[in-house]
Amino acid sequence: MxxxxxxxxxxxxxxxxxxxxxxxxxxxxxxxxxxxxxxxxxxxxxxDMDFPAPDFVTEALAERLADGAFGYAKPDAGHFEAIAGWLAGQHDWRVAPETIVPVPGVVPAMAMAIRAFTSRRARVIIQPPVYFPFFQVVRDQGRTLVENPLLEQESSDGGRRYVMDFEALEAQASEAEMLLLCNPHNPGGRAWNADELGRVAAICARHDVMVISDEIHMDLTYPGIRHTPFAEVANASGCRWFTVTAPGKTFNTAGIGGGYAVIPDAGIRERFDRERRGMHLGEGSVFGLTALKAAYRHGSxxxxxxxxxxxxxxxxxxxxxxxxxxxxxxxxxxxxxxxxxxxxxxxxxxxxxxxxxxxxxxxxxxxxxxxxxxxxxxxxxxxxxxxxxxxxxxxxxxxxxxxxxxxxx
Ligand SMILES: Cc1ncc(COP(=O)(O)O)c(C=O)c1O
CATH class of the missing domain: 3.90.1150.10 (Aspartate Aminotransferase, domain 1)
Structure with a gap:
């Protein structure tokens, strides 16, 4: 109804x-x-959105429902191919399917990353104003939160927009182990550009700060604006990083759950995967996997x-x-x-x-x-x-x- x-x-x-x-x-x-x-x-x-998810998603879910088979699910090869196809088609971001790791959601993946890659006394940087679970997920793992507030700057259209405080970031990075990056940024709505992301990557590489890039809003840019995946600048900088994202914001399936991390570095991927498997959360729900595949195959x-x-x-x-x-x-x-x-x-x-x-x-x-x-x-x-x-x-x-x-x- x-x-x-x-x-x-x-x-x-x-x-x-x-x-x-x-x-x-x-x-x-x-x-x-x-x-x-x-x-x-x-x-x-x-x-989340008030209107329904698109037809190609609801139809795939209905088909799955009609099957009546709701046993343990496993992402198949088509799942990873659908993700790789989406990232290439929408963002010109080429990823090898084997670098994709299923996660239950973006915030749980950040919790796992903090546990896997930071010491108990670690300082973790966030850039407020920012999606409030960024604060909580750091505190919940018992790590010390370091705030690198965004600065307001006049933009070319006469309005204002957020920019990053790179000077403060450089100083804070010298004592930190991780940065949780929100790209694009919620709530400020910035789609960080390659220059800004490159500076983040360079600072983090200099101080060996690992970057976890949350790109859950990546598909939601306004006409004429491009999302820059952190991946585009990260590898050349030499910083340790991975990206985590999900189809839930784009297709209004957040309540179904399911996301994925893209982790090109084999060592980082193996360590993250060990943490993830240790949580015994499974690899996704029947419906989460169905929704993702349908969305990414038909939703361009x-x-x-x-x-x-x-x-x-x-x-x-x-x-x-x-x-x-x-x-x-x-x-x-x-x-x-x-x-x-x-x-x-x-x-x-x-x-x-x-x-x-x-x-x-x-x-x-x-x-x-x-x-x-x-x-x-x-x-x-x-x-x-x-x-x-x-x-x-x-x-x-x-x-x-x-x-x-x-x-x-
Ligand atoms: C920046 C950002 N990250 C993560 C999430 C939530 O992700 P998930 O439900 O996959 O944990 C949201 C939801 O609003 C968000 O805005």
């Missing part, structure tokens, strides 16, 4: 249909009471269609907030838009609920459930992250509520 949102100009893929809705067992809708204290906010928080046109829809939503939000004291950081990638709300003059404390005027405004006055910027680290204070992967009708309703709430403020 699903709900329709009436809207003009339906695309071939149905970007107008809400596949997630209250009571469908999805986090985004069904945890609203717990997270926002209200069940009726328009939920624009969790990073999908990211383009999807991002055209997302770009339209992005532009609608930017237009709607043009005369509000909110500034969007125009993203190069991801369906997430990072909103600088500091101009609203509302306080934004991390923990004290009495002092969360910014969040209270969005929830109580505007009826919107966004992600609070502060959860992505201190540089996110005063920001909110909005998820654009929803029908345009939902975005328009959300913007109307925001504008009305600010006018009444």
């Amino acid at each position: 699903s709900q329709d949102v009436s809207e003009e100009g339906m695309s071939q893929t149905d970007f107008t249909r809400l596949a997630q809705y209250p009571g469908s067992g999805c986090e985004k809708y069904d945890r609203r009471g717990e997270i926002f204290g209200r069940e009726d906010v328009i939920p624009l928080w969790v990073a 046109a999908w990211p383009g269609e999807l991002m055209a829809h997302i770009a339209a939503n992005r532009d609608r939000v930017i237009e709607a907030i043009a005369d509000l004291p909110i500034e969007a950081m125009v993203p190069e990638a991801t369906y997430l838009l990072w909103l600088d709300c500091r101009g609203m003059g509302l306080s934004d404390a991390a923990t004290d609920p009495e002092d969360r005027a910014l969040q209270r405004f969005f929830v109580e006055k505007a009826g919107l459930g966004l992600s609070q910027g502060i959860i992505f680290g201190e540089p996110g204070r005063g920001y909110m992250r909005i998820n654009l992967a929803t029908p345009t009708g939902v975005i328009d309703r959300a913007m109307a509520q925001l504008r009305a709430a600010w006018q009444a403020h």
